[in-house]
Amino acid sequence: MQTKPRLLTVLDFVTAALFVLAIGMVFFYAPLEAVMGQVQRVFYFHVAAGWVGMLSFLVAAIAGVVYLTSSNRKWDIVSLSAIEIGIVFAFINIVSGSIWARPIWNTWWTWDPRLTTATVMELIYAAYLMLRQGIEDPDRRARFGAVYAIVGFVSVPLTFFSARLFRTIHPIVIGTNQAGAEGDFDMTPMMLQTFMFSLLTFTFVFADLLWHRIRVGWLAEKVEQLRLKTIQ
């Protein structure tokens, strides 16, 4: 078996340290938001988790394109790993959003464009996992996975725009807010620093998890090959 690369161990420690620091910043460095109070602190990790979700689905779609052009199994493992991580983080994003929405919007859930898009994204990638489960032939599984990762990712922005044509109440972090967005606030420099630091931390968490998951994928593939060899 391949030994764990030293760089990965370093990355593990850096990520852990960044995470502790980020939690510290969220609770002690960032000032208390004037209107919403303590619950606003969920914002830093809420957006960061959503960012990792989108990033991993993008990585999966790109890895899918590369797999289809190169047919190198490595990229299939990258695509699958990214989607598994993305599903978890998109779920964290939805749950933390609900926790924030309960006191601010006075409801756990509303069919706002972002919420709708997040839900559809979860369903698309759940379908991706089901598609893979239903196919035994590894080559075909990889090809279909890549195709569905691409088709699904392309559909996500369209879902967002179609839902956007309804009126939205979700605040927009980047860009101008529509009138009627509830739970909007202006960030002070300290808040912005904490926010950016959370994004950076979660990106590190993503990279670290992805690396680990790809290694697991390699090992799983090796096990499968060994098993085939002993059967023969």
Next chain:
Amino acid sequence: MKRESALVTRDTQYTVRNPLLSFLRALSAVVWKDLSAEMRSRELLSAMLVFALLVILIFNFALDLDPKTRQESTITAGVLWVIFTFAGTLGLNRSMAVEKDRGCIDGLLLAPVDRSAIYFGKTIANLVFMLIVEIIVLPIYSLLYNVNLFQPGLLLVTLLGSVGYVAVGTLLATMAVQARTRDVLLPILLFPVVLPIVLSAVKASGGFLDGIEMTEIRPWLNLLVVYDIIFIAIAFMVFDFVVEE
């Protein structure tokens, strides 16, 4: 014997001489094969139609569909699109399953034609089936609930929506029938991806039925057209990988 060889040379001449013409010939051959098979068995269309009527029946009792008791026509547009989506899934699944079951798809793939001709042929055939169902369902619905569904705008939305639905549906159905869990897989794969088209088609149809101004309906129509173009392009590019052995 002599006749056979003459035919072969004529065909190869066609292929060499004009690639566009040979592409169109292959495409129309696939479409014709599907349509004539359906004309003889009629199993796909009859299943889709009976299913569509049953959905109307169920909705009639589950929701109050009488327009007199409902102020807005959103419910009509919604019910119509649920019928089209469900009946469409049934048709797509069946249309690809018959190819897979008897190994017909292998025969199609062995033919010396471009793979995209097979994709577009199947898509057009599926589109024809879906349009036939819609052409039959619309007057029945108009008759049963006393609403006029024959407005040019609504028909345009129905056409645009069906094109997009079938374009991505044919691609995903080709994948779904090759999986172990094929009967349950297609709706799970298709519905989340096709959501933008159902959403904008429902809104645009509802807009036309309510007589809303064109400026408010146009964004939905634009979205439908954009979706159609994007998904036809993507399906065209990746279809090769879905049928490759």
